[in-house]
Amino acid sequence: MEPEPWTAERLLQTSGSYWATCALHAGVKLDLFSQLETGPATAAELARRLGGDPRGAGMLANALVALGLLSKQGELFANTPFASRQLVRASPDYLGYILLHHHHLMESWAHLDRSVKSGGPVRDASAFADAEWRENFLLGMFNLANRIAPQMVPQIDLGKRRKLLDLGGGPGTWALHFCRHHPELQAVVFDLPTTRPFAEATIKRFELTERVSFAAGDFLVDPVPRDCDIAWLSHILHGENPENAARIVALSAAALPPGGLLLIHEFVLQDDATGPLFPALFSLNMLLGTESGQSYTNQQLSEMLHQAGCREVRRLPVCGPNDSGVLAGVV
Numbered sequence: 001m002e003p004e005p006w007t008a009e010r011l012l013q014t015s016g017s018y019w020a021t022c023a024l025h026a027g028v029k030l031d032l033f034s035q036l037e038t039g040p041a042t043a044a045e046l047a048r049r050l051g052g053d054p055r056g057a058g059m060l061a062n063a064l065v066a067l068g069l070l071s072k073q074g075e076l077f078a079n080t081p082f083a084s085r086q087l088v089r090a091s092p093d094y095l096g097y098i099l100l101h102h103h104h105l106m107e108s109w110a111h112l113d114r115s116v117k118s119g120g121p122v123r124d125a126s127a128f129a130d131a132e133w134r135e136n137f138l139l140g141m142f143n144l145a146n147r148i149a150p151q152m153v154p155q156i157d158l159g160k161r162r163k164l165l166d167l168g169g170g171p172g173t174w175a176l177h178f179c180r181h182h183p184e185l186q187a188v189v190f191d192l193p194t195t196r197p198f199a200e201a202t203i204k205r206f207e208l209t210e211r212v213s214f215a216a217g218d219f220l221v222d223p224v225p226r227d228c229d230i231a232w233l234s235h236i237l238h239g240e241n242p243e244n245a246a247r248i249v250a251l252s253a254a255a256l257p258p259g260g261l262l263l264i265h266e267f268v269l270q271d272d273a274t275g276p277l278f279p280a281l282f283s284l285n286m287l288l289g290t291e292s293g294q295s296y297t298n299q300q301l302s303e304m305l306h307q308a309g310c311r312e313v314r315r316l317p318v319c320g321p322n323d324s325g326v327l328a329g330v331v
């Protein structure tokens, strides 16, 4: 798709749009929407609930009204129905984890120029060791996958295969949705040991403990389970350099029996890497946050599948938000 033509207005709007982002993030960070869910409040009352200052609380609430996330009647602020659904912690549709994850990334994005000069990350790799960071990251991954899996999973033909390996599956969202859709299917979620509590809590919440298990390990070091006939690699290759990404595809193929199905889900770049926009920007996010990760092109991912010995390599006719796509190969 051709990029929208630039105008001075669009330039200024793009440059300053982080103000709205920051107002939204402050609301989520302060859990302002949950605080308002107990009932409408004046700025002073809101400040009391937040443990903050009436001047600041009033200004933020007014800006959130201007953004259409709160309403105001007289002096009383209240959540809009949308905010109640998506921004209140107790709601099953709460999206705050992924918004807080975005917030944690902002500081590194402000230093993109440094990464471009050095070719390396500015984000501290130890951030992942921080419990709050990890919770927002993993539950943020749940927020994203849980929104798209119910539409995408029914469009992916698994044939009569019986067990799915969700490699780097995080909280297991995809494995759970595949199993929900295929009543006979079993799955194992393979991820780092620190992910276990999040995955096990999610598996329990989906009431699928009989069919979905968690196996802890590092896919670059440890053997991966070999009793599966489908491998689902969702958003793990972009964290790795091309050699390691190809290695992960190869070891996944080697873990499957003949006829096994290998599926890669990624933000897929077109072959000249100049779009679509989100995968191109996501590549910068990997420049900022990893030693050598990147978004991959359709051609690169197809080659990885071919090199791993797969046949029937193809792009499936499914498209997720932000141009995520699925490539398939049969072992």
Ligand SMILES: C[S@@+](CC[C@H](N)C(=O)[O-])C[C@H]1O[C@@H](n2cnc3c(N)ncnc32)[C@H](O)[C@@H]1O
Pocket (backbone or CB within 6 Å): 141, 142, 145, 167, 168, 169, 170, 171, 173, 174, 190, 191, 192, 195, 217, 218, 219, 220, 233, 234, 235, 236, 239
């Ligand atoms: C971007 S998340 C994707 C999660 C999930 N597949 C999804 O699509 O929602 C990447 C996942 O890979 C896991 N991961 C990263 N490096 C890993 C490694 N070396 N071994 C096992 N898991 C790893 C992370 O813990 C995280 O859960």
